[in-house]
Amino acid sequence: MDQRKIGQFIAGERKRLGMTQRQLADILMISDKTVSKWECGGGLPEVSLMLPLCEGLGITVNELLTGERLDMEKYRQKAEENMMELMRQNQENKKKMALSVVCGIITVIAVCALVALAAGMPLPVWARLLLIVLAVVTAVLGIGAACVLDADAGYFECPHCKSLFVPTTAQYVKGYHTLTRRRLTCPECGKTGMCKKRVERQ
Numbered sequence: 001m002d003q004r005k006i007g008q009f010i011a012g013e014r015k016r017l018g019m020t021q022r023q024l025a026d027i028l029m030i031s032d033k034t035v036s037k038w039e040c041g042g043g044l045p046e047v048s049l050m051l052p053l054c055e056g057l058g059i060t061v062n063e064l065l066t067g068e069r070l071d072m073e074k075y076r077q078k079a080e081e082n083m084m085e086l087m088r089q090n091q092e093n094k095k096k097m098a099l100s101v102v103c104g105i106i107t108v109i110a111v112c113a114l115v116a117l118a119a120g121m122p123l124p125v126w127a128r129l130l131l132i133v134l135a136v137v138t139a140v141l142g143i144g145a146a147c148v149l150d151a152d153a154g155y156f157e158c159p160h161c162k163s164l165f166v167p168t169t170a171q172y173v174k175g176y177h178t179l180t181r182r183r184l185t186c187p188e189c190g191k192t193g194m195c196k197k198r199v200e201r202q
Contacts, residue, residue, distance in 0.1 A: 004041030005067035011039040013057040027056045030188050037187075046163040046188065093199045096153035100146045107142025111135045147173060156195035158186035164198060 014024050014035075021039070025032040028049055037043050045053050045064070054061050063070050065082040114135035118128045151172040155164035167175070167184050175183045181194040 002067055003044055006044060006064065007039045007041040009064070009067040010035075010045075010053070010057070013059060014039075017057065024053075024056060028052050031190070034188055043166075046165065048162055048164075049188075090199065093154040096149045097199055100149035100153060103142060103146040103149060107139060107146065110142065111139045114138065154197060154199040156182060156184055157198050158189060158191070158195055159193040160191045161186060161189040163188040 014021070021032040021035040025035045028035075030049070038045055050061050050064060054064055057064075059069070060075075062075060062079045062082060065085075066078045070078055114131050117123075118131035118135065123131070148169065151167065151169055155166055157164055163186060165187050167182075171184055172182070177183065178194070181196050183192065184195045185192045186195070
């Protein structure tokens with residue numbers, strides 16, 4: 001799905017109805033910054049907001065995801081294409097999540113092996129230090145790669161407004177976490193909480 005095209009479509013339909021970004025945001029009970037982000041192509045509306053947005057603009061969800069008005073002939077074709085695109089994105093997210101787990105496991109094994117060699121082998125001091133430095137570099141690179149894959153795989157669900165969003169890399173790294181939740185600030189409602197990881201848009 002073309003985020004920029006969808007954003008331009010939202011802006012065009014909003015202007016056609018003579019609404020400001022603030023007025024549309026008030027209908028959806030979100031901030032006007034969120035509407036601006038959509039219209040600039042910086043993100044897609046969350047699933048929970050799609051129906052209210054479409055009702056507010058007088059369009060269908062299929063037209064929203066396509067980024068244009070559709071006649072009946074195109075409607076079915078575009079509906080199938082949009083469904084396939086959502087399925088493809090969900091599959092990619094699952095692959096990224098699996099790669100993140102594999103990357104993390106390999107990193108742990110490699111770091112443990114390097115530390116064990118440095119501690120257990122009769123080596124000169126310089127070689128022992130080299131192995132320790134190599135272990136640290138491996139840990140940083142491996143964990144970094146796993147984090148990038150995990151942050152890009154799927155979405156986080158806000159515990160307050162239930163919207164789905166993708167955090168920036170900086171937000172992801174700074175937020176402390178459990179295995180399935182991470183403390184993040186929701187871009188929709190602005191509240192901070194333990195957001196649950198979701199691989200698929202439901």
